[in-house]
Amino acid sequence: MVGVYRFLLTPRWWGINVFVLLAIPFCIFMGSWQLSRFEARVHDSHAATKQAASDQRETARPLDSMLPVDTATSGRRVTARGHYGTQLLVPGRQLGDKQGFYVLTLLRTDSGKALPVVRGWLPGTAQAAKAPAPPTGEVTVTGALQASETPGDNGVSAAGGLPAGQTAAISSASLVNLVPYKLYDAWITLDRADSGMTAVPASAPAGTGLDLKAFQNLGYTGEWFVFAGFVVFMWFRLLRREAEAVRDAELGLAPKEQEEPQDTAPVSAP
Known part of the structure; x- marks a missing residue:
């Protein structure tokens, strides 16, 4: 053998x-x-879900103490003070089973930078006339900290050519060409929406969900x-x-290779 x-x-x-x-x-x-x-x-997804639940009950912390935004700070409650400035609409945003748009207002803080604040969501097409005007004077906002969006990810539109006063993504890279302020590389969604709008829930940090x-x-x-x-x-x-x-x-069962025939032709005499 x-x-x-x-x-x-x-x-x-x-x-x-x-x-x-x-x-x-x-x-x-x-x-x-x-x-x-x-x-x-899977672990990050479960941790993000637990963190989102605990973040809603935790005491809000100053914005600057929670920057930069990462998986540990995304979704955490923060607070900031300032004056509302430029207002923009973010079309094509779904909440539940309805299509609508976000109302995004820039909060000018004492640091010299502006913080994008999603004050709420409204159904239907994005129209400036539908969006309530922001409060005047100094305000204190409290909401969930979010990282800048990337067009094409998590349903964020990458479409260009939007009407004036609208933006597809909430990110400093997109907003820097639309507003005359220095910007935080972050944004917040208010715990309680303003003026009859619906509050926008915080999303999980990128890369922590059970996605594709x-x-x-x-x-x-x-x-x-x-x-x-x-x-x-x-x-x-x-x-x-x-x-x-x-x-x-x-065992001799394999076929033998045929031998090449030898040349048996007689040799002629000279």
Whole structure:
């Protein structure tokens, strides 16, 4: 029986065996890494949900003490003082099963920067006449801290060419060309909306939800483990086929190669 597997010592099989010994641990490592990424996203999603619930009850902290916005500070309650300035509309925003728009007003603070404040949501098409005017004088706002939006992510419109007084995304990069203020790289949504509008709930930090990327990690996990199993399957299949060929040859069952016919033509005399 040992003699049947002597072919494992040939250079060809040395190459096959080395490839298998390297490929299987690599596939297992990559599959485990993708699985850990999925588990991390699940953990972050649960943590973000618990944090959002606790953030609604916690004492609001000064805005500057919670910057810059990251996964630890996103959604936390903050407070700021200042005077309302330029007001913009953010069209194409859904709340529940209805389409509408945000009313976004810039709060000019004593720091010299302006903070984008979503004062509320209104149904229908974005029209300046529908949006209530902001309060006058110095105001104190309290709401959930949010990171600047990225067009194309989480339903944020990337459309350009909007009418004057509107913006597609709430981000300093988008607003810097629309308002004459220096801006915070953040925004807040008020706990209680102004003037009969509906308050906009805070969204979870980017990368902490069970979105398409999370399930892609889970899919990649399965692909790497399946590939590891495929490598093992193919190795056993090649091994069995080669062993059967050697065994058949030893038993004389394998067809012999035909010998090349020799030239038997007579040699003519000179």
